[in-house]
Amino acid sequence: MSTHRIALALVLPLLLVAGCADEEPTADDPAESGSSAAEIDYPEEGVDLVDPPELKGVYQQALQTYVDFERGRRLAAREGKVGRLLSFNAIARVSDPFREALAAYGGTTTYDGDVVIEFLDAKTRDSVLVLDICVDATALTVPDGAPTQLGEATRAPQRIEVTNIVGPWRVTKAESVDGTC
Known part of the structure; x- marks a missing residue:
């Protein structure tokens, strides 16, 4: 009897692992699928990403850093404050102008509408990812007197x-x- 218990104790974990190994992410579950989708939406932040580049390894992490930065940049304009997504994913030289613009604006009216980010090119070199993007903010509702640093209702390229x-x-x-x- 104890041999059967030992065998069961050894085989059962292997069966559980084998059963779970067959579970693959599906296209119906975007949170678990890769970034190969042609469009990724973040409706809470008002950001739509079109044709993100397919990058491997550490450069995929770099791309996610940019995506989180972009979400934070749009949230700052929507909420009127610089949050963690913006401040954590950018150096101070990049995030401070948003903080300064919000302080100078002091407006209670916030931005609304969506911004579409189209990826035009991605170049990798050593520890740098360079993205050329097109920011289509023509659907953005900009409050009167708001600083341009927080966004303009235009379509323009950025690096x-x-x-x-x-x-x-x-x-x-x-x-x-x-x-x-």
């Missing part, structure tokens, strides 16, 4: 740099570039 700073990835540059998209 984003995400750098690995001794472990964590951070947005180190987010600037408008000349041209149209």
